[in-house]
Amino acid sequence: MIIVTTESVHGKEIKELIGFVRGSTVQTKHIGKDILAGLKTIVGGEIGEYTEMMDEARQKAIGRMAEDAKAKGANAIVSMRLQTSAVMQNAAEIIAYGTAVVVE
Structure with missing residues (x-):
């Protein structure tokens, strides 16, 4: 599966427009790692647990989006974007979305 953030795939021609595809996940960390991350905010620096x-x-979100596109018969996704939002304390949703196409 080819996934690009641009409106076209360099060197390929879009033969068919399939349409909107997406994949999402909501993630949180174990309470022990949340406590460690909280302590890190006191001294500063990167919070590796949350980066990971x-x-x-x-x-996961990109993989689910690619599965959605493949199930619809696409072999590429153009104009891919990622968004994130907090759905509750210490939990974040990531959504990947784009336009599924067939390229040659």
Whole structure:
């Protein structure tokens, strides 16, 4: 599956427009890691536990979006975007979305 943030795939021609596809996940960390992350806010610096959580969430959301596109017969996704939002304390939703197409 080709996934790009641009409106076209360089060197390929879009033969068919399939339509909107998306994938999302809501992630949170174990309470022990939340406590460690809270302590990190006192001294400053990167909160590695949350960086790791968000990376995992992005990968899951992109993977689910690609599965949605594949199920609809696409072999590429153009104009891919990521968004995040807090759905509750210490939990974040990541959504990946784009336009599924067939390229040659």
